[in-house]
Amino acid sequence: MEARFVSHVAWRRPAGRALVATVAMLGAACASLPPHPAEPPTVARQGTADTVIGRTLAPRLAQHPGQSVFYPLTAGADAFAMRLALAHTAQRSLDVQYYIFDADNTGLTLLAAILDAADRGVRVRLLLDDLHxxxxxxxxxxxxxxxxIEVRLFNPFANRRVRLFEFATDFRRVDRRMHNKSMTADNQLTVVGGRNVGDEYYGARADVDFSDLDLLAAGPVVAQVSAVFDDYWNSEATWPLASLAKPLEGEEARTLQQNARQYLDDAVVRLKATPYARSVLESGVLQAIQQESLPSFWGQATVIADRAAKVQQPPEDDATHAIPKLAKVLDSAQHDLTLVSPYFVPGEAAMEWLTGLQARGVQVRILTNAFGATDVKAVHAGYAPKREALLKAGVVLYELKPSAYAELAKEKKSKGPGGSSRASLHAKTYMVDRHLLFIGSLNLDPRSARLNTEMGIVVDSAALCDMLGKSIDDALLDVAYQVVLETNPDTGREEIAWVTREDGVLRTYRSEPDMSGWNKVEQGFLRLLPVESEL
Structure with a gap:
C-alpha cells in the first residue's frame, strides 16, 4: 500500500546502504515499545436506534423479543457486498477488527468505503493485528x-522498519496474535466469522478461493460483539498508531492524504471494471433485509471470545481463554457433532476427548483440508498422523479437495467461483446435535487454543443448522475425500484410503491425492520438527 503513497529515495553509495543496514539491524535487536499511552477508554456508540439501520431492523426485532436474527453469508461475493453495505449505510460508527487487511482490490475498495463513511461524520475505529x-x-x-478515524495496532512490533530480529529477541511476545474478525455498523448490525479482508476470501481471485462462512447478525448479540471489540480496543496490548509512527503534519500530511484518496479511488475504478464487481458493488444490505431476499434465522445467541489480555498471560493460563467455553458447548453433544476446521491439529487431550465422544455414542464428523487444498503444509504434517486413531475410534473424516469448485460446477450444485479456482477450506464451524452452531475465527489447533486470540458466535437455531447441514451433506462426496480404513486387496493390510465421487462415479485412491514423492519427504521432515504447539 505505502509504495504508491510515497516516493522512495534511493541510496547512491553502496557503503552508505551497508552502514544504514547495519545500524538498522542493531537497532532492531534492542528496540522496545514506547510507554503505553494513558488514554481514557472509548466504547461502542449508544443510542443508535434512530439510525437508518436501527429503524429498519426495529419492527422485525420487536416480533422476536430477546432473540437475534442471522443471515449466513456462504458466498465470498455476498460477504464482501455486506461489508461494503455496512460502510455505505453507517451513520454513527464503524468498528472494524481484522487479523489480515490486504491492500488488494477488495481490501482497498472496502477501505475507500470506510473513508467515505468517515467523510460523512461516522466515527471509525480500525483495529488491526500488526503481524501483516x-x-x-x-x-x-x-x-x-x-x-x-483512529487506527490502532494489536501487539505491535517495537521496531517499525526491521522486524526479523524481533522474532529472535522477543519471540514469545510477537508470536501472540489477534485472529478476531468482525465489522459492526452503528452498534446495530455486525458481520462475524472466518473471513479476513482480501481477494482470496471474497471469491475475487481466479487462482484460489477460500471456502468460508460469516454471519450477518442483528439484535442483542450485537452488543456482545461490541463489548468484545471494546475490550480489545482499550487493552494494554493495543497501541494507537500515532504512538508508534510519527503523526503526519503539514504539507506531508496533505500530500499523503491526497495520494491515499487517489490510490483508493483508482482501486475502486479497477474493481468496478471487473465482471466480479458488477453485482457486488450494487448490493445493498438494508434493501435485501427489507425485501427478505436473504434467508434469515432467529435464535438465542452468545459470543464466545478470548479476552485481549490472553496475549499477556502464559499460554497455559486459560483464565482468559475462549476454548474452555467452546469445549463446554461442544461437549454437550448427545448424538452428533460436526466439526469444520481448516487447520485441524488435535493434541493428546483433544484426541482423548474426540475418541471419548465416540465411545459414549456421539457420532463425530470432521471436515478439514486435504493436502492439495491446505495453504499451510506444516499443519497437514501435524494432522495426518492423527487420522488412523480417529478412524479406528469411529470418527467420520473428510478432506476438502482443491478441485471442489470444479466438481460443483460439473454437478451444477453451485453458482460460486468457476472451476479454475483452487478451493481451500477456511471456515471454522462447529455444529452440535443439529441445533447449536458456532461460527467464528477459532480453529481446532494449539495456536488458536493457547497463543492467538479468537472469537465467534454460538447460535441456537435448528433451522439454521438444518440449512447448513443439508448444504454440506448434499455435496460432500463431490467436494471432499472421505478418508477411510479398508483392506488393500493387493497387500491384504488395513490401510488409509480416500473415497470421492468424480463425474458421478465413486473412486478410491490408495495413495494420498496430490502428494508427490518429494511432498512425502517434506512432510516426513516437518513431522520431525517440535512445532506442534505453534500450529
Whole structure:
C-alpha cells in the first residue's frame, strides 16, 4: 500500500546502504515499545436506534423479543457486498477488527468505503493485528490523519522498519496474535466469522478461493460483539498508531492524504471494471433485509471470545481463554457433532476427548483440508498422523479437495467461483446435535487454543443448522475425500484410503491425492520438527 503513497529515495553509495543496514539491524535487536499511552477508554456508540439501520431492523426485532436474527453469508461475493453495505449505510460508527487487511482490490475498495463513511461524520475505529502491517505505517498514518478515524495496532512490533530480529529477541511476545474478525455498523448490525479482508476470501481471485462462512447478525448479540471489540480496543496490548509512527503534519500530511484518496479511488475504478464487481458493488444490505431476499434465522445467541489480555498471560493460563467455553458447548453433544476446521491439529487431550465422544455414542464428523487444498503444509504434517486413531475410534473424516469448485460446477450444485479456482477450506464451524452452531475465527489447533486470540458466535437455531447441514451433506462426496480404513486387496493390510465421487462415479485412491514423492519427504521432515504447539 505505502509504495504508491510515497516516493522512495534511493541510496547512491553502496557503503552508505551497508552502514544504514547495519545500524538498522542493531537497532532492531534492542528496540522496545514506547510507554503505553494513558488514554481514557472509548466504547461502542449508544443510542443508535434512530439510525437508518436501527429503524429498519426495529419492527422485525420487536416480533422476536430477546432473540437475534442471522443471515449466513456462504458466498465470498455476498460477504464482501455486506461489508461494503455496512460502510455505505453507517451513520454513527464503524468498528472494524481484522487479523489480515490486504491492500488488494477488495481490501482497498472496502477501505475507500470506510473513508467515505468517515467523510460523512461516522466515527471509525480500525483495529488491526500488526503481524501483516509491515511497511504500512505511512499509508495507515494517512488514514489515521482523518479526524473521524483512529487506527490502532494489536501487539505491535517495537521496531517499525526491521522486524526479523524481533522474532529472535522477543519471540514469545510477537508470536501472540489477534485472529478476531468482525465489522459492526452503528452498534446495530455486525458481520462475524472466518473471513479476513482480501481477494482470496471474497471469491475475487481466479487462482484460489477460500471456502468460508460469516454471519450477518442483528439484535442483542450485537452488543456482545461490541463489548468484545471494546475490550480489545482499550487493552494494554493495543497501541494507537500515532504512538508508534510519527503523526503526519503539514504539507506531508496533505500530500499523503491526497495520494491515499487517489490510490483508493483508482482501486475502486479497477474493481468496478471487473465482471466480479458488477453485482457486488450494487448490493445493498438494508434493501435485501427489507425485501427478505436473504434467508434469515432467529435464535438465542452468545459470543464466545478470548479476552485481549490472553496475549499477556502464559499460554497455559486459560483464565482468559475462549476454548474452555467452546469445549463446554461442544461437549454437550448427545448424538452428533460436526466439526469444520481448516487447520485441524488435535493434541493428546483433544484426541482423548474426540475418541471419548465416540465411545459414549456421539457420532463425530470432521471436515478439514486435504493436502492439495491446505495453504499451510506444516499443519497437514501435524494432522495426518492423527487420522488412523480417529478412524479406528469411529470418527467420520473428510478432506476438502482443491478441485471442489470444479466438481460443483460439473454437478451444477453451485453458482460460486468457476472451476479454475483452487478451493481451500477456511471456515471454522462447529455444529452440535443439529441445533447449536458456532461460527467464528477459532480453529481446532494449539495456536488458536493457547497463543492467538479468537472469537465467534454460538447460535441456537435448528433451522439454521438444518440449512447448513443439508448444504454440506448434499455435496460432500463431490467436494471432499472421505478418508477411510479398508483392506488393500493387493497387500491384504488395513490401510488409509480416500473415497470421492468424480463425474458421478465413486473412486478410491490408495495413495494420498496430490502428494508427490518429494511432498512425502517434506512432510516426513516437518513431522520431525517440535512445532506442534505453534500450529
Amino acid at each position: 502491517m509491515a511497511g504500512q505505517d505511512k499509508a495507515l498514518a494517512a488514514i489515521d490523519a482523518h479526524p473521524n
